[in-house]
Amino acid sequence: MRATVATVMTTDVVAVNEKASFHTVTALxxxxxVSGVPVLDDDNHVLGVVSEADLLAKQEFKQRYHGDYYRPSLGARIRHTAGSEGSGFSKALGETVRELMTSPAHTTTPGTSVVLAARLMDTYGIKRLPVVDADGRLVGIVSRRDLIKVFLREDADIERQVQETIPSDVPGVEITVSEGVVTLSGTLNEHSQAITAVRLAESIDGVVAVHDQLGWKRDDIVKLPVWGGA
Structure with a gap:
């Protein structure tokens, strides 16, 4: 059984209301x-995420124009309205969290596998995902650090799951686990059984690596002929 976000997420979430001020979220x-928090409406729905990068847009904008007292000209503001200045300009002028946040937020659900959550973080280059229920309300948050908790499973727990996962018609597999590394040894009847046992062990959450020391009596793997080029 694969681990889900619900098993590793944090439920004591630091979040901020969309109406909060720049100063409030900076202090938070x-x-x-923390480097970022979910932004919520009054009904606890996730609207976006505000991070250190969003707040730093204000300082970056000031430095860009060489002065803390710079105020964009009317022409610059008009160009921003037309979309030529980009989102950084908007955040530089923002005073509330709603104006500063990145939206929409990438979210996940409690039933999502930790593998899929990790892929989402990698795809979008983010460090955390707000966890929402079916109505889009915040129920937790999961970070990269939370996801690697699956590799802290007890060796005995992993060994038990490997034993339960390998089919009963594949007898003779000896299993040992040390610090998450599974070693499979013994002699099986067929080569295909050994391949299956290794692949099943590798698929279990918390397994760091699988050392294949299995032998077999009959090689039942069909080897296709290799055809040369024309």
Whole structure:
């Protein structure tokens, strides 16, 4: 059984309302030691995420124009309205979290596998995912650090699951587990059984690696002929 987000997520979530001020969210990130938080409406729906990068857009914009007292000209504001200045300009002028946040937020659900959650983080280059229920309300948050918790499973627990996962018609497999590394040994009747046993062990959450020390009596793997080029 694969681990889901519900088994590793944090339910005590640091979040902020969309109406909060720039100063409020800056203080929140600093005091709680986090780099980003979900942004919620009054009904706890996730609207976006505000991060340190979003807040730094204001400082970056000031440096770009060489002065803390710079205010964009009317022409620049008009160009921004037309879309030529980009989202960084908007965030530089933002005063509330709703104006500063990145939206929409990439989210996940409690029933999502940790593998899929990891893929989402990798795809979008983010470090955390707000976890929402069927109505889009916040129920937790999962980070990269949370996802690697699956590799902290007890060796005895992994060994038990390997034993349960390998089919009963594949007898003779000896299983040992040390710090998440599974070693399969013994002699099986067929080569295909050995391949199946290794692949099933590799698919189990928390398995760091599988050492294949299996032998077999009969090689039942069909080897297709290799045809040379014309």
């Amino acid at each position: 990130l600093t005091t709680r030691g």
